[in-house]
Amino acid sequence: MHFTSEQPLDDGVLERAFSLDEIPGILWTPASASASTPAPLILIGHPPLGLRRMYPRLAGRARYYATEYGFAAATVELPGSGDRPRWAAVEQARADLRRAMEAGEPVGDEIVDALVLPLVEKSVPEWQAALDALLSLPEIGGPVGYEGGVISIGIRLAAVEPRISAANLFAGSLVPAAMFEEARQVGIPLQVLLQWDDEGNDRQAALDLFDAFGTKEKTLHANLGGHTGVPQFELDAGARFFARHLL
């Protein structure tokens, strides 16, 4: 991992862009983070729309975590997104999804599998490699939380990565049937966010997924509104969830 830019922000947070084996990422650290007081880390997941487009939302969350709770936060670009090379198979699946939705057809399992499973397969080891690199920095200490969507990436990470102690997942994307089985393997504390009227997401499927998670501590936060209508107060509710488990 090498840092490609470094910018002190006006709230005392240090924002650094990095590159890890050609994968771009961003790390935000609170002013309080040092080798003697390393900060817990939150990995911020996001949809595959490119870091540049997602930046305002990601940076807003990271700076809130850093200034209000002293957490460090980091994110990496997903395969096939942003400045990373195009990925024909996933672009094809995305086009198939768009076509089905525009035609008002049900989205078949084969479209969901083709869209999500390769992304999980490829991105989870990348998040783990980023975790290796981030945790080697003296100012970052465990434990680690993961938050956001693509929820299937979060499910896989929560199931297989022992350094992740808690996850706050957004049930806002299509979930392959195979991921329900993996959800049963998740044993860490979870908070799951559901938009009650999410136009692109089946409510009952999201409730079934919440039910499937194997962990003994899980909380569902369902709010009225569509996919992009997550209320502002859920940012702090998520931070307090992480504070309970990471501090």
Next chain:
Amino acid sequence: MHFTSEQPLDDGVLERAFSLDEIPGILWTPASASASTPAPLILIGHPPLGLRRMYPRLAGRARYYATEYGFAAATVELPGSGDRPRWAAVEQARADLRRAMEAGEPVGDEIVDALVLPLVEKSVPEWQAALDALLSLPEIGGPVGYEGGVISIGIRLAAVEPRISAANLFAGSLVPAAMFEEARQVGIPLQVLLQWDDEGNDRQAALDLFDAFGTKEKTLHANLGGHTGVPQFELDAGARFFARHLL
């Protein structure tokens, strides 16, 4: 309303027992409450088990609200409970419910209606009379929140009492079909607590009730576990919900 006892607690909270037309109640006020800085009020609902039995739970919540957020809190005895006169009709319905549950039979609508509707009819005006009296105290100021179960009492109060600005309801009791219609009339911000594995409460009915509420701002907090297993952290989540709407 007249006060029957007054006890300063070691956290600075003042606990006063009161009587209002023979109905016992308790008021807790924070040290900060005064005529010049009146405290917002939370009405704490509870199941019809008697104030004496419910006291530890109610006082714990009230003292947390007072010391952490500066809220006053109050509760009144439900009709037919505690030291109030027995109420034969409701006791009969409760016996019918117990018999049906012990026999593993489905609980019929007529049992639910007989158990809950008279309680709503009689107790809601009593909570409103208590509100009149409490808001006449110089150290108590609006706005007002309501929390707890019996959820049907909360639904009726949220629908008809304009002085209540926000409600945090526990979806942990049987709800008559007629209350779903009233739920559609509720327009204030709501938080609804659901225990995912509540043995005495149908999960799907609780989700349907959440769906029915007419308000534009509603949040469901569902947690793993049975009726009495509400996690401790939901106390603060509820307090923060009230802080958003009452402060």
